[in-house]
Amino acid sequence: MTSPTAPGLAAGRLDAESIAAGFADLHAPLDPHEVLVAADRCYFCYDAPCVTACPTSIDIPLFIRQIATGTSAAAGQTIFDANILGGMCARVCPTEDLCEGACVREAAEGKPVEIGRLQRHATDTVMARQEHPFVRAALTGKRVAVVGAGPAGLSCAHRLAMLGHDVVMYDARIKPGGLNEYGIAAYKSTNGFAQREVDWLLGIGGIDLQTGKALGADLSLDALAEEFDAVFLGTGLGGVNALGIPGDDLAGVADAVSFIADLRQSTDLTTLPVGRNVVVIGGGMTAVDAAVQSKLLGAENVTIAYRRGRDAMGASRYEQDLAASHGVKLMFHVQPHAVRDGAIDLEYTSDDGTGLRGTGEVVSLAVDQVFRAIGQTLTTDGGLVVEGRKIKISGAGRTTRSGVWAGGDCALGGDDLTVTAVAEGRDAAMDIHATLMEGN
Missing domain, CATH: 3.50.50.60 (FAD/NAD(P)-binding domain)
Incomplete structure (x- = not known):
């Protein structure tokens, strides 16, 4: 495995302008006209399936109606009453699997109401105000x-x-x-x-x-x-689970969680080293985030290797497609077998109903950086x-x-x-x- 100072890992693979463009806001906020158009698409369903699909049970038809009637601050209050982190959830929730996935317009037309972006509009409206929208009750002494x-x-x-x-x-x-x-x-x-x-x-x-x-x-x-x-x-x-294979402790093998944390805290992404050939082991959102960001930093070949099939991945289909749209290759039914200098061996897997197991057939990929994204402890x-x-x-x-x-x-x-x-x-x-x- 290439050491962090070897040519395989390098900073500045892309210029600052290219990196800034790649890391721009994934879902930019709606402009005022787009907000009204998006809100107008809501049917304001009785017993709305979107509410049932939301883990925090936000009254989605209510807040969208409030937006549609010009009271976006009231809409934000409706959201925060149920979900005080509604601003972040509007940005990171897998809405395609939750509220928007349950939207009746998704079922009928294949295009749901943009609930997430409307939620961002409403919460941003409230957060831009000086005063906090909640006050404390009388002190309990507890x-x-x-x-x-x-x-x-x-x-x-x-x-x-x-x-x-x-x-x-x-x-x-x-x-x-x-x-x-x-x-x-x-x-x-x-x-x-x-x-x-x-x-x-x-x-x-x-x-x-x-x-x-x-x-x-x-x-x-x-x-x-x-x-x-x-x-x-x-x-x-x-903690982060180890791969439990030969070469897991070699230089260039790292936790995807640590990589993402370092990236999030960096003030200059051009200084972050990334491999030319990157393999991410795992199938969840962390794996996708590590893979896509590796690509955005300038990695040439990035592969997500997952031991089961596409449908079993923890990452949503939207996230899988997002990775593919950035040039990330998704490999299914493979598990890590060994990491060697400049390569990783992946063993094909099968499940005959008695449990997942290796087939003995191995494929090798050129690699100078491996990220573990197989769960935490x-x-x-x-x-x-x-x-x-x-x-x-x-x-x-x-x-x-x-x-x-x-x-x-x-x-x-x-x-x-x-x-x-x-x-x-x-x-x-x-x-x-x-x-x-x-x-x-």
Whole structure:
């Protein structure tokens, strides 16, 4: 495998202008006329399937009607009542599989109402205003610790603060935002939106944000449970699974999550080295984000290698097509067999109904950079029951430990999506509030 200083990995494969064009906003905001045209396409369905398909149950027909009648700020309020991170979700949600996929105009015409872009218009309208759209209830005197300032933690903290509780929110990284800040493609969230959204959310007050403090290192669950009236864990999944093959530890083999985080924090993308031949192992959104961004940085040949078929990929068909449109090759039914100097061996797979297994047939690809995108692992402490790689929960995020709730990617159940994490954080906050206020 080529070392980071060898010719295989190089920075500046494309000039600054080309990179800027490639990383421009994937879904630019609608102009005022486009907003009205898009809103006019909505049928305002009774028992709208788009609402059912939304994990946060936003009243989509209502907010689109509000836009259509010239009250976009009211539409934004409708969205934020259900989903306080509605601005980011408008940018990163797989709407093609959720609300827009369920739209009756998609079923009838193959072209849904542009719900995501209308949601962005409404939320951007509210966020551009000076005042925060929510006020805190009377203070309860209760204190809650929220560990993890990602989508689940932010959603939980905001709802708790709105209900009158004081919140201390911790995060292991220097910047809050979690995957919204570090883990999604740069072309989906441009111009520092993730941090602007956090700053806006904190405008409600009552949330003390403390960064650079990690559970298991700087914080212990036992101490938090002793100090606070309740604890919510929204830590996400910290570790990354290894390939478990010869050559996994060679230079040039890296985690896709780390690559995306480095890219998101870079102030000059022309300085980021990328391989000439890149292979990404995995089939989820992270794999697509790593592959497409490698191509946008100037990689010549980029391949996503996935062990199952297209229909089993975690990435939506839209994301798969997006990758293909950028020249990324998708290989199915192959799994990594070995990484060697300048090449990766992929073994073809089959499933006869008894489980996936290698066929023994191997194909080799030239490669100087390999990214692992095959799932992440849980990092926690405090004796919580874990099933698989996630914290076991019941109801609205209750863990097996009294006084401790969890939600988002670290918790069992639900899709690993920003919008799902927001819903779980919100619902846990409501359950925490009900528990703390019992008898009051």
